[in-house]
Amino acid sequence: MEEILGIQEIKACPIRYVLAINDTLNVISGKWKLPIIGSILFGKKRFTEIQRNIAKITPRMLSKELKELELNGIVTRNVYDTTPVSVEYELSESGKNIVEVLDKMVDWGLSHRKSIMGENQK
Amino acid sequence: MEEILGIQEIKACPIRYVLAINDTLNVISGKWKLPIIGSILFGKKRFTEIQRNIAKITPRMLSKELKELELNGIVTRNVYDTTPVSVEYELSESGKNIVEVLDKMVDWGLSHRKSIMGENQK
């Protein structure tokens, strides 16, 4: 029943629904966006802290992705006038809410894994 | 409150949660996977029907993506022994359930869009 509702929403399929899905995908797809979101999910962090948090990310990628996330309103960049300047990155409200999407993805991912295991045991 | 629950789920952050999110992302990211899922969401379809459904997809891409979706257990391929053979593609149960994830993505995408509009009007 719940599934049918979802289907009908997509069935109506106005362009803005497709756009909304794409917006969401753009925020979370790519190799580094999720790790970055994960890293600042429980509080603001500085550039180098995030970098230390995420194994193998290069400063180039971190800088590039943070800029993109900021531009898209997912991350807020706070510059403090200390010497030397310190910069903290934080999730916006929207950024925090994405957790709801991630939770659904975890649910689906886990149940899909289970269903595949079941197949293999047949 | 609901948000906090989600956060704590991720906070525990065992490797399999991260894997689950990645599984889900792999199913829906890329240029053609969502259009393909959309095309067969309301019933099985044949190769050429899907191709006609999705503007500008090449047979190479459709073939490649369908294979991948089948391998990942999202799509089922049914071959009928007619002359010439006809092949129908259909979403698996898991494939159908992904709609729940998509719905959440629509919700977040729309509310994020709204929040950004609000910013611009300040």
Next chain:
DNA sequence: TATAGTGATATACTAAAGTATAGTGTGTAA
């Protein structure tokens, strides 16, 4: 016999995403 449809595959290419490595300007601590 020619033409078109079905369900693809092969080869070669371009574009986008990501990596490697080095370097910048500022300040602090030994």
Next chain:
DNA sequence: TTACACACTATACTTTAGTATATCACTATA
């Protein structure tokens, strides 16, 4: 004054994703 931390940027490169175009074996219809 040497060395290191911070917050990056620049240049060049490789890898992956996606495109373009041609072709295949088969069959049905004109």
